[in-house]
Amino acid sequence: MGNIGSYEEKYRNFDWKISEQELEYGKDGMYNLAHYCCDRICEKGNGEKLALLWEGFKGEEKEFTYHDLSVYSNVFAKHLQDIGLKPGDRICLFMERIPELFISFLGTLKMGGIVQPLFSAFGEDALFTRLEDAGTKAIFTTRKHVRKIRRIRDKLPALAKVIIVDAGDKPLEKDEIAFSMEAAPKPKNFEVYKASPETPSVLHYTSGTTGKPKGAQHVHASIIAQYITTKWALDVKPDDIYWCTADPGWVTGTSYGIIGPWSNGTTQVILDSGFSSAKWYQFIEKHKVTVWYTAPTAIRLLMKDGTEVVRKFDLSCLRHLISVGEPLNAEAVIWSKEAFGKPFYDSYWQTETGAIVITNYPGMEVKPGSMGKAFPGIKAIVVDQETFEPITTPGTVGLIALKPSWPSMFRTYWNNKKMYDSKFKKGWYICGDRSSIDDNGYFWFVGRDDDVINTGGHLVGPFEIESALLEHEAIAESAAVGKPDPVNMEVVKAFIALKAGFEPNADLELSIMNFIRKKLSPLAMPQEIEFVKSLPKTRSGKIMRRLLRAKEWGEEIGDTSTLEDD
Amino acid sequence: MSEETKNLIIDYVKKEYLEEEDEQEVDENTPLISSGIVDSFSMVSLKMFLEKKFSVKIPDEKATTEAFDSVNNIMDLLKEFNVR
Numbered sequence: 224m225g226n227i228g229s230y231e232e233k234y235r236n237f238d239w240k241i242s243e244q245e246l247e248y249g250k251d252g253m254y255n256l257a258h259y260c261c262d263r264i265c266e267k268g269n270g271e272k273l274a275l276l277w278e279g280f281k282g283e284e285k286e287f288t289y290h291d292l293s294v295y296s297n298v299f300a301k302h303l304q305d306i307g308l309k310p311g312d313r314i315c316l317f318m319e320r321i322p323e324l325f326i327s328f329l330g331t332l333k334m335g336g337i338v339q340p341l342f343s344a345f346g347e348d349a350l351f352t353r354l355e356d357a358g359t360k361a362i363f364t365t366r367k368h369v370r371k372i373r374r375i376r377d378k379l380p381a382l383a384k385v386i387i388v389d390a391g392d393k394p395l396e397k398d399e400i401a402f403s404m405e406a407a408p409k410p411k412n413f414e415v416y417k418a419s420p421e422t423p424s425v426l427h428y429t430s431g432t433t434g435k436p437k438g439a440q441h442v443h444a445s446i447i448a449q450y451i452t453t454k455w456a457l458d459v460k461p462d463d464i465y466w467c468t469a470d471p472g473w474v475t476g477t478s479y480g481i482i483g484p485w486s487n488g489t490t491q492v493i494l495d496s497g498f499s500s501a502k503w504y505q506f507i508e509k510h511k512v513t514v515w516y517t518a519p520t521a522i523r524l525l526m527k528d529g530t531e532v533v534r535k536f537d538l539s540c541l542r543h544l545i546s547v548g549e550p551l552n553a554e555a556v557i558w559s560k561e562a563f564g565k566p567f568y569d570s571y572w573q574t575e576t577g578a579i580v581i582t583n584y585p586g587m588e589v590k591p592g593s594m595g596k597a598f599p600g601i602k603a604i605v606v607d608q609e610t611f612e613p614i615t616t617p618g619t620v621g622l623i624a625l626k627p628s629w630p631s632m633f634r635t636y637w638n639n640k641k642m643y644d645s646k647f648k649k650g651w652y653i654c655g656d657r658s659s660i661d662d663n664g665y666f667w668f669v670g671r672d673d674d675v676i677n678t679g680g681h682l683v684g685p686f687e688i689e690s691a692l693l694e695h696e697a698i699a700e701s702a703a704v705g706k707p708d709p710v711n712m713e714v715v716k717a718f719i720a721l722k723a724g725f726e727p728n729a730d731l732e733l734s735i736m737n738f739i740r741k742k743l744s745p746l747a748m749p750q751e752i753e754f755v756k757s758l759p760k761t762r763s764g765k766i767m768r769r770l771l772r773a774k775e776w777g778e779e780i781g782d783t784s785t786l787e788d789d
Numbered sequence: 790m791s792e793e794t795k796n797l798i799i800d801y802v803k804k805e806y807l808e809e810e811d812e813q814e815v816d817e818n819t820p821l822i823s824s825g826i827v828d829s830f831s832m833v834s835l836k837m838f839l840e841k842k843f844s845v846k847i848p849d850e851k852a853t854t855e856a857f858d859s860v861n862n863i864m865d866l867l868k869e870f871n872v873r
Contacts, residue, residue, distance in 0.1 A: 280824050319825075344828065370808050497825035498854055524829065524854065679830065711830075729841045736834045737805055745830035 225543075225585025227455035230596065237599030239630055242451035246486065248420075248444075255418040256446040257332035260485035261292035262415070273490045276510060277322050280496035285322055292326060292485070295404050297413035299330020302402060303361070306384055310335025310416050312360040313426060316471070317341050317350070317368055320495040323388045323404050324471055327363050328481050332424055332443075335416030339426045339438070342472030343368055348691055348742040351375040352435050353428045354382060357637055365389050369399070420444035420630075426637055427474045429574040430684030432673040438637030439474075439574045446482055448578035448631035452598060453483030456570060456582045458543045459514055465491045466507070468517040473681060474574040475547055478631070479516055500528040504536040511540040518548040520679040522555045522567060523710045533562045543585060545570055548680020549712045550668040553591035569594050571666065573654060574682075575646070577631030581623075581666050593665040594658070602626035604651075605658055608672065611648040617662045620669050624651035674768045676705035678713050683747050685768060688715060691742045695735055697725040702758050702766045706751065706775040717749035718771055720757050727754035794843075794872065798860050801838055806831065817860040832857050839863065845870040 227233055243249065246259055264270070270290035277285045287295070308314065314336040318324040324340075331338045339357050341350060350371055354362070361384040364372060369387055373396060376382065383398060390401035418424070424443045428436040453459050457479065465484050469475035484491045492510045496502060498521065507515065525533075544559060544567045551569040559567045570582035571594040581603055583595035597603035605614045605621030614621040625632075632652070636643045646653055657669040676683045688703040699722045705713035719735065721727065732752045740748035759767045773780050795817055803815050806827050813826065821827045827835055836852050839845070847866065856866045 280820075367808065367811065370810065495825075497820075497823050497827075498829055499820075499823035499858065500854075502823050527853065528855070714830075729837070733834060733837050733841060736837065740831060740834060745828050748830060748834065750830070750833045 225455075225458045226460065227458070227584050227586070230584045230587050230599075233455070234597070234599045239447055239451075239600055242447045242630075246446065246450055248447060252417065253415070254420045254422070254443050255332060255335075255415050256424060256443045256482060256486075257296060257329040258415050259446055259450070260329055260482060261289055261296055264289040264485070264488045265293050267488070269488055272488065274485060275322060275325060276490065276492045278492070278494050278496075278506065278510075279321075287322060287326070289485075289488070292329065294409055295326045296329035296333055297410050298404055298407045299327045300333035300413050300415075301410045302386075302407060303331065303334045303336060306361075306386075306400065308334065308336060308361055308384070311337065311423070313337045313339050313357040315339040315341055315354060315357070315359045315362040317343055317345075317362055317364045317372070318388065319343050319365060319367065320470060320493055321365070321388075322493075323363070325481055325493070326404065327388075328471065328477065332418075333413060333415045335418065335422075337423045337426050337440075338477075339428075340471050340473075340477055341428070342470055342744065344746075345371075345472075345744050346740070346742045347371045347375050349687070349744055349747070351378060352687070353438070354379055356428075356435060357426055357438055360384070361386060363388060366391075366393060418443045421634070423634070425477060427477070427574045429474075430675055430682045430687060431642070432675055432684065433686055434642075436684060436687065437639055437642055439577075439633040440635050440637050441577050441631065442634055445478070445577045445631035446486055448600075448629055449478045449482045450486040452579040452582075453479060453487050453489075456579045456584065456598060457483065457514060457516060457545055458585045459484060459487050459489050461488060463489055463513045463542070464511055464540075465489050465514045466494075466510075466512045466516070467491065468494075468515075468521060469547075474577070475516075475518075478578055479547075498524060500525050500532050501535070504533060504538060507538055507541065508536045513540055513542040514545075515541060515543075516545045516547065518680040519546050519551045519555060520548065520711050522546060522551070522559065525562075526555060526558050527710065530558075530562045538563055541565065544568065545582075547572070547579075549677050550594065551592070556589065556591035566591070571595070571668070575633045575652075576625070576629075576654075577633060578629075580625060580629075590661075590665050593661075593667050595666065596664050597666075600629055603666070605660055605666075606648070606651060606653070608657075611651065611653070614660075618659050620657050620659045622672055623654040623656045623658050623666070624648075625654065626650070627652050674704065674772065676703070676713050676715055678705065678708075678715060678746055679711040681746050683715060687743060688717065688739060688747050688749070689766075691739055691747075692717060692719065692735070694742070695738050697721050697731060698735070700758055700766070702768050702771055703749065704768050704772040704775060706772075708750070714750040715747060716751045716753065716775060718753050718755050718758055720755055794867070795860060795864060797842065798839070798863060802826065802835070802860070805834070805838075815860075817864070819860070820858055821860075822854045822858045827857070829854060839867065843867060843870070843872045845872060
């Protein structure tokens with residue numbers, strides 16, 4: 224029996240207070256979510272329980288109990304105070320998946336800071352855009368990544384401190400601080416910042432069709448949803464060994480790679496390395512992982528390597544498998560049954576929702592290819608794309624819409640209330656994804672409703688790529704669209720018109736790919752480039768991405784009456 | 790397979806996938822994909838470099854994370870296309 228018990232019964236009688244009561248949220252006026260991820264677990268007598276087992280690429284291991292989390296997060300919090308940072312300051316985490324990344328997240332919140340986690344593979348342009356928008360005051364980083372910060376530092380007047388957690392005795396530049404979590408003095412006590420449930424906690428940047436990436440701002444009360452969804456949807460139990468493969472630079476890596484498991488008092492394991500089927504299976508076997516939360520792209524890469532490699536390892540420890548980031552295709556569900564003896568359960572949510580909103584539950588029939596049903600407390604429907612009126616006919620495709628509000632819902636986009644307001648229509652939050660609902664209430668994902676590219680489970684904005692492409696000396700104009708990909712669902716394809724004097728060739732193509740990879744990120748790098756003489760535009764001069772995208776997907780082109788040269 | 794070919798690939802990996810002054814050592818046995826030096830997305834640019842440099846076409850089914858996981862593995866793959 225899964226933690227949720229009967230889904231129907233829980234959905235009928237749900238109240239978020241169930242989660243608040245289990246967490247004792249607000250006891251003694253404490254609402255700071257970091258307290259519930261470590262100090263409270265210690266107060267319950269589980270301080271010596273293993274909270275984090277970290278393994279590096281070379282096999283080196285580090286272990287941290289809940290007591291350690293409590294102490295070291297205080298170390299981070301105190302350090303931030305000591306160097307002059309204040310509650311409400313945005314503090315960026317820009318590190319590989321080392322223990323300091325996870326623990327500084329809690330430390331920043333304990334001090335009252337707003338955590339801004341960023342994916343460490345971001346290039347300097349992607350980093351600059353997000354740090355500038357947030358007016359980030361300080362950044363935790365490592366020697367490996369500090370050079371990217373140094374190159375943009377002069378353009379970021381708000382960035383007062385750069386804290387290098389593994390600086391050792393390497394030379395530092397102005398306003399850089401060498402800080403070692405383990406060597407720093409351990410404060411006997413630290414007074415955790417008295418956040419209210421609505422105090423801003425985490426700022427996760429996400430991409431849209433137009434404009435720069437937007438910072439989805441969450442609040443401390445998000446833990447109410449993250450705790451109970453971890454327990455009921457991911458089915459995490461006290462004795463589980465839990466592995467979330469997501470990087471905390473993305474929302475899955477914080478909601479379910481930090482807050483969810485630790486507020487449940489679970490032991491989680493982290494592997495800081497690149498992808499390798501054998502290494503992943505070896506990791507599961509060695510640490511006896513029981514609950515595994517990963518992404519369809521990773522599952523499809525595992526599928527590509529076949530079941531033969533699976534058979535070399537004893538993976539009987541696995542109890543529950545869940546997937547997130549993009550639709551989980553039916554073939555992957557069926558393959559996982561063959562490979563692991565159990566299916567992957569799909570889950571659906573977004574940076575903006577902060578927690579799982581639609582998923583499949585233990586004990587409920589899994590329909591391969593379906594996202595499942597709405598989480599208790601979440602009213603989810605599909606609405607007409609034009610009128611935003613609810614669709615009541617099963618099987619009809621519309622936009623996924625959620626009734627505000629739930630505890631982990633974003634409260635605004637940083638510096639962009641107008642964009643935030645535009646996400647709500649007729650009293651519903653519009654997710655921007657198309658889906659249908661069948662007779663039994665299961666959601667079936669169809670696709671995005673905009674030009675945002677979902678690659679490997681991450682959203683990439685075409686505008687950001689096109690802007691960066693224009694900085695290349697050879698490019699006159701460009702359009703970036705998603706094209707179908709068997710592993711990543713979509714990959715970036717760029718259509719490029721060159722300036723006079725430049726000719727298309729393989730050298731130039733490779734130069735453009737590497738240019739974007741370094742400026743933005745590997746995710747944003749076009750995996751294919753098509754050189755064209757000109758791009759289709761409306762009569763007002765706007766590039767018609769949808770025509771290019773439709774061509775890639777073999778879809779109907781639709782209305783071209785506004786096309787410039789039709 | 791020549792020492793020159795090996796060094797050419799190693800130099801390219803260092804230049805394109807590591808930051809300047811990165812202390813990471815790269816030799817023919819250094820894991821590339823499984824270590825995270827080259828991620829699965831960036832593999833496409835590495836594949837294109839190899840195809841361009843050695844005038845070969847590597848089919849997608851041969852371009853696995855395992856086949857690209859070290860310079861030695863890449864050289865084994867290139868041997869299939871008679872690259873010396």
